[in-house]
Amino acid sequence: MSQRVPIAEGIFTWxxxxxxxxxxRCGACQIITFPTQDSCPRCASTEMREQLLERRGRLWAWxxxxxxxxxxxxxxxxxxxxxxxxxxxxELPGEVKVEARLTExxxxxxxxxxxxxxxxxxxxxxxxxxxxxxxxxxxxx
Amino acid sequence: MxxxxxxxxxHPFGRFPGVSAIEMGAIAIRRAxxxxxxxxxxIQFAFGGSFExxxxxxVVALLGLxxxxxxxxxxxxxxxxxxxxxxxxxxxxxxxxxxxAVGMDKHLPGAFTADPRNYAxxxxxxELGHFITTKFFGMKINKYMRDHGISHATLARxxxxxxxxxxxxxxxxxxxxxxxxxxxxxxxxxxxxTQYMFCAPDEGAAAVVLCRAxxxxxxxxxxxxxxxxxxxxxxxxxxxxxSPWLPIEETCGATVDASRAAYEMAGIGPExxxxxxxxxxxxxxxIIHLAENGFCADGDQEKLVADGALEIGGRLPVNTDxxxxxxxxxxxxxxxxxxxxxVLQLRGQAGDRQVPGSPKVGYTQLYGAPxxxxxxxxxx
Numbered sequence: 320m321s322q323r324v325p326i327a328e329g330i331f332t333w334x335x336x337x338x339x340x341x342x343x344r345c346g347a348c349q350i351i352t353f354p355t356q357d358s359c360p361r362c363a364s365t366e367m368r369e370q371l372l373e374r375r376g377r378l379w380a381w382x383x384x385x386x387x388x389x390x391x392x393x394x395x396x397x398x399x400x401x402x403x404x405x406x407x408x409x410e411l412p413g414e415v416k417v418e419a420r421l422t423e424x425x426x427x428x429x430x431x432x433x434x435x436x437x438x439x440x441x442x443x444x445x446x447x448x449x450x451x452x453x454x455x456x457x458x459x460x
Numbered sequence: 461m462x463x464x465x466x467x468x469x470x471h472p473f474g475r476f477p478g479v480s481a482i483e484m485g486a487i488a489i490r491r492a493x494x495x496x497x498x499x500x501x502x503i504q505f506a507f508g509g510s511f512e513x514x515x516x517x518x519v520v521a522l523l524g525l526x527x528x529x530x531x532x533x534x535x536x537x538x539x540x541x542x543x544x545x546x547x548x549x550x551x552x553x554x555x556x557x558x559x560x561a562v563g564m565d566k567h568l569p570g571a572f573t574a575d576p577r578n579y580a581x582x583x584x585x586x587e588l589g590h591f592i593t594t595k596f597f598g599m600k601i602n603k604y605m606r607d608h609g610i611s612h613a614t615l616a617r618x619x620x621x622x623x624x625x626x627x628x629x630x631x632x633x634x635x636x637x638x639x640x641x642x643x644x645x646x647x648x649x650x651x652x653x654t655q656y657m658f659c660a661p662d663e664g665a666a667a668v669v670l671c672r673a674x675x676x677x678x679x680x681x682x683x684x685x686x687x688x689x690x691x692x693x694x695x696x697x698x699x700x701x702x703s704p705w706l707p708i709e710e711t712c713g714a715t716v717d718a719s720r721a722a723y724e725m726a727g728i729g730p731e732x733x734x735x736x737x738x739x740x741x742x743x744x745x746x747i748i749h750l751a752e753n754g755f756c757a758d759g760d761q762e763k764l765v766a767d768g769a770l771e772i773g774g775r776l777p778v779n780t781d782x783x784x785x786x787x788x789x790x791x792x793x794x795x796x797x798x799x800x801x802x803v804l805q806l807r808g809q810a811g812d813r814q815v816p817g818s819p820k821v822g823y824t825q826l827y828g829a830p831x832x833x834x835x836x837x838x839x840x
Contacts, residue, residue: 354582381602392586418590
């Protein structure tokens with residue numbers, strides 16, 4: 320039976336009614352990273368602890384992707400199946416700016432500073448028929 | 461110890477089926493040697509840069525197996541800046557007196573890619589399609605345009621200038637002017653950047669012969685002095701390529717750091733520079749880099765471009781040989797192509813694209829993944 324499988328383990332809570340991104344916080348200098356890492360990029364401490372991130376934030380920078388990125392490493396739809404998508408950094412207040420797909424690809428509907436919220440969306444179907452899902456951000460109405 | 465450039469050589473940039481990168485490198489070296497009036501056997505050491513060629517030093521098979529120390533370097537889009545800096549520093553250290561920096565590459569068409577894990581990025585980042593440089597450039601200029609009031613028309617004007625200058629350069633890849641309307645109407649790749657606003661990976665080679673400054677007149681009637689070469693990598697908080705996340709705190713990019721260090725090293729300021737080469741991976745990058753290298757305040761580009769200040773006859777001539785937009789980017793060679801052009805300009809040998817008024821100070825800047833920049837300052 321096909322399942323909804325996350326693109327990678329340990330980057331967002333799944334399965335979940337209320338998925339959250341999984342970051343890490345440095346115990347020494349308090350910087351937050353996404354995804355988790357074992358050592359701090361600011362102070363080199365190894366006291367990194369997992370932290371669930373805020374679900375809402377503001378769009379800090381964005382663009383659109385109108386052609387399939389080179390494969391590998393890109394594993395998503397190509398050719399006729401490719402659909403342009405938005406991509407950007409969402410600033411989660413007081414935490415971190417996360418780079419993510421956006422559910423909106425129309426430049427007319429994207430504005431720096433707009434409120435965004437985390438969602439989990441289909442990315443591709445693997446050869447076993449499983450739906451691979453990823454985190455993304457969608458504009459809050 | 462001061463260092464002088466006494467010879468420059470270039471294999472044209474473009475696509476050359478059947479010609480290997482090593483062969484292009486050998487041609488560039490022979491041209492640089494001829495320019496300096498020296499033989500390969502006179503060269504005491506070399507640094508070679510390439511992305512596609514594991515061992516650029518293999519070029520000795522085509523030039524002569526003289527046994528010299530020949531060190532290969534790769535440093536992303538700043539590869540050529542690194543090769544140049546190391547060549548200059550080897551002379552400054554007093555180890556050798558005459559050396560050569562060479563860069564060569566032969567890329568397939570299409571955006572660069574790699575294994576994201578080799579850039580300290582997770583695999584899923586690449587699977588999702590995030591591991592691509594073009595969308596970074598789209599995001600950076602899109603944000604810059606909103607924050608500093610730059611228009612789409614200005615992007616098109618900068619790209620059109622690149623192709624117009626390329627048409628004057630017999631070594632350029634793209635030698636046909638493209639009207640601004642056509643640039644704006646070309647296929648959207650990463651909003652707001654269209655196809656003709658991006659450079660393309662291509663093929664080519666360039667070489668530069670350097671010596672101790674006090675020996676320069678032995679080799680050249682018009683030696684050009686290398687006043688500074690710097691390479692910097694990003695600091696935490698800079699907005700850079702291949703970043704799955706950024707901290708809340710913000711700081712300036714690697715280009716700003718490399719630029720400030722170069723001005724300090726040279727004792728020269730942006731107001732003294734007469735001819736400029738900037739990394740124009742895309743038209744937006746040229747606009748941003750103009751400010752990041754101290755040539756204007758953020759937002760002033762809108763008027764500068766409209767007034768023609770970046771043209772060959774303007775106050776701030778930028779990418780007089782067409783830059784990356786018209787020459788494409790063979791990574792290992794790109795920065796030495798910039799040096800080649802600035803040296804010709806400072807010697808007054810740039811022909812149809814010569815900057816008027818006998819330019820005396822030139823400036824070059826490289827920038828690329830994963831947040832590495834190189835700057836050089838040259839003077840007569």
